[in-house]
Amino acid sequence: MPVPIRPLAALGLGLALAACVNDAPPVDPYPFVGTWDCQVEVFTFTETTWNNGSQTLPIRNITRDGRNFTLLFPGNYVIALAAVTDTGMTWVSGRTGDQFACRRLP
Secondary structure (H helix, E strand, O other): OOOOOOHHHHHHHHHHHHHHHHOOOOOOOOOOOEEEEOOOOEEEEOOOEEEOOOOEEEOOEEEEEOOEEEEEEHHHEEEEEEOOOOOEEEEEEOOOOOEEEEEEOO
């Protein structure tokens, strides 16, 4: 036989759960998330991946220093995204030192 739930107890539980959800801070995406024309290829970043135009790589770790980001990928491959703004950034390879000026695409 099901146990009846008292309406006031259920209301209290619902309000408590809603309060927990509503008090959570909003999660803003990293400013580099999106699609970028980086001179040699169109790159697409999500919160967890980077598509370099030919493959999608999982991001293992992200560190931030102001408007600069360091992204770590499998195999200890590292890229830096420097001076990230709403419209542009500099992409830098940690392996080769190559640098590309990137502009955000709509």
